[in-house]
Amino acid sequence: MPEVLNEPSDLSSLAETHGEALRFEEPVKLKGRKRFIQSLQRISSSPSLARMGRAPSSSYRTGGKASMSCVSLASNYSAYGPSHHNHSSSQTSVGFSTAPTSVVTTPGPESQTFDFDSRIRIISQSSSTQAGPNPLTAPLPVKARSISKEAQLPTALEVPDDYADHSSKPLLEVVPERKPRTIDFWGEMPNEIKVHIFRFLNPREIICCSAVSRSWHEMCFDGQLWAELDTQDYYRDIPSMSLVRLMTAAGPFVRDLNLRGCHQLGDRWATHGQAMAEACRNLQSFSLEDCRIDLSSVRYFLLQNSRLVHINFCRVPAINNSAMRIIAQGCPLLESLNVSWCPHLDTQGLHKIIESCSNLKELRASETRGWDDKNFLSDIFKRNMLQRLFIDRSDADDESLQVLFQGCDPEIDPLTGQAIVPTRKFRHLNLSRCTRITDKGIKYMSQNVPLLAGLQVSQLVNLTDGAFKQLFEDTPLLTHLDMEQIDDITNSTLQKLAQSPCTPVLQHLNISYCENLGDTGMLPIIKNCPELRTVQMDNTRVSDLVLAEAAAQVRQRDQPSPNRPPIPTIITPQDPMATPITPSSSPQHHQQQQQPAPPKIALHLEVYDCQNVTWTGIREIMSRNAEPSRTRIINLKCFYGYQPTFDEHLKRIQTNRRENAERLERKWAEYMIASEEVGAGGAGARRRRRRAREAAMGWVDEEEGGGGGRGGRRRARSGGACAVM
DSSP states (O other): OOOOOOSTHHHHHHHHHHGGGOOOOOOOOOOTHHHHHHHHHHHHTOTHHHHHTOOOOTTOOOOSTTBOOOOOOOOSSOTTSOOOSOOOOOTTTTTOOOOOOOOSOOOOTTOOOOOTTSOOOOOOHHHHHHHOSSOOOOBOOTTTSOOOTTOSOOOOOOOOTTTOOGGGSOOOOOOOOOOOOOOOHHHHSOHHHHHHHHTTSOHHHHHHHTTSOHHHHHHHTOGGGGSEEEOTTTTTTSOHHHHHHHHHHHGGGOSEEEOTTOGGGTTHHHHHHHHHHHHOOOOSEEEOTTOOOOHHHHHHHHHHOSOOOEEEOTTOTTOOHHHHHHHHHHOTTOOEEEOTTOTTOBHHHHHHHHHHOTTOOEEEOTTOBOTTOHHHHHHHHHHOOOSEEEOTTSOOOHHHHHHHHHOSSOOBOTTTOOBOOOOOOOSEEEOTTOTTOOHHHHHTTTTTOTTOOEEEOTTOTTOOGGGTTTTGGGOTTOOEEEOTTOTTOOHHHHHHHHTSTTTTTOOEEEOTTOTTOBHHHHHHHHHHOTTOOEEEOTTSBOOHHHHHHHHHHHHHHTSOOTTSOOOOEEEEEOOTTTSOOOTTSSGGGOOEEEEEOOOEEEEEEEOTTOTTOOHHHHHHHHHHHTSTTOOEEEEEEOOTTTHHHHHHHHHHHHTTOHHHHHHHHHHHHHHHHHHHHHTOOSSOHHHHHHHHHHHHHHHHHHHHHTSOSTTSOOOOOOSSSOSOO
């Protein structure tokens, strides 16, 4: 039986006993088939096969858990002879071979010869006592034992060099390489976030996105995106079938449906009208302005939507009194109704609306018949619920206004001669082009409309100055006044308006085509009305004095005051490419440039076709607008020959190019002065004409060049008349 070393200390004693006889030579390296067979032997006897779920070799005898193969010690050879077995050494086994081979001539108990070239197996005493008197195997250390299949990190175990053995090292498990996970952001995104993203697109862009894919098509036609379906901006571009599909898909979610101008639905109403009406059941605002729709489809929509608040049937030929009865029966919450320019409608149908819709506040019935019906007007007077009434181009007269504002047979105050009636709630009245109304009808409004803010009485040719004398005193909240083309009013009306209680709040005034009005009436208005925003004075007798006064008033109101908020500024970072990069001008230390905000238009004037307005008044406004530190400027509509120059000047002012604007103004003034000098008689006419041509060229270059200078765009010139022609 070969001698077995129980401890590493026995190696030293053995070496001292035999001296130089214990020599370990470097084994011969095998090649080819022999090397492959030796590798298979080592793998078959490895305990790590149990962990990998593989069966061990048939010649491998297991004596215990995590045991190793037996080592046969050959004894038939000389103790000092070289070993003829093929094995290899490693550093971890201190030069001893660990290849598990077996030889037929295994020494028996009677043999006491020890082959020093044979492989040595280190076995601890604890292992020998457990395995028997002659143990053939040795268990692995605790740290070197195989791990369970549930282990997450199959790594090689670290074994001390003195105890390590090639056959005891477990094989590494091959972990498959994980492929990078591709995240589908759009597919995994919640539906609510997708809808929120699509809401940033306009309807036309949403329709274009529907052609991307099937999922995008379903998302684009999701009803949550179409709570407000307004086709006013793209009704000419959307096909009729796409609009029908959109209405049927998003119908339950639509609250505001505006089909203004959708003429392409003319043939679809007959085939898909009922389906669209059944889909759109929750409408609150419904507009069919300028639509070619049949009455049956209108009935479907009205019967399916009982919560309608706003209805617009302007210029729909199919609307008649029958449709008004359906609205009166099925839409009790109605607040706004527009049936202007419906030729088949009169006040009989509107009477049903007044009786049934108690929340009605706005009625637009332009160019309708029957406004001389006293029963209908008396019902409006008794209910006193309308705030906005538009009856322009109707057949209303003075008696109609009397019943509308004072009722039938009112009680008269003997001292003032005024009717004692509750005040009306009207805030806006449009009586334009009701040619049968005179001063008497307007006087019925006095002391009865204290809340009136807007009054349109344009083209009432029978009105005079006496119609507005008392009315202006009784309307302190008047902000909009339209008196266009009233030939008989004079400057006294404007002077009365300038002294009325409404001057602090007056914002819009229209006196176009009032040929009797001039500077005498307009100058007090410009001075006493600080909140004016729009003044239309075309085809009147106003002159440059009104323009100069308007420029002065706007400049005066633009002066800083303690109650005025500070001028806003636009903060823009400096461009890093504009200056070389230095420590003081690096991107981390850029100084912010503060630019004044562009001035806002405070007053809009229209003075075209005014004979007394010349280029001098236009230049006065241009020079005032170009002053520094201005936050309020004037916009002007003037003679068509002056308009391009003024527009270019205003554009430069709004883009903070005041120097360029001043240069344009100066060259335009030089050209206008030179043009006037050309018409003067006397000597030097040729020189004046040449000067006028040079001034004209400089003005045109400045206007078309966008600021002149080296980078401006110049107008190409041929140098004279065409040689061919």
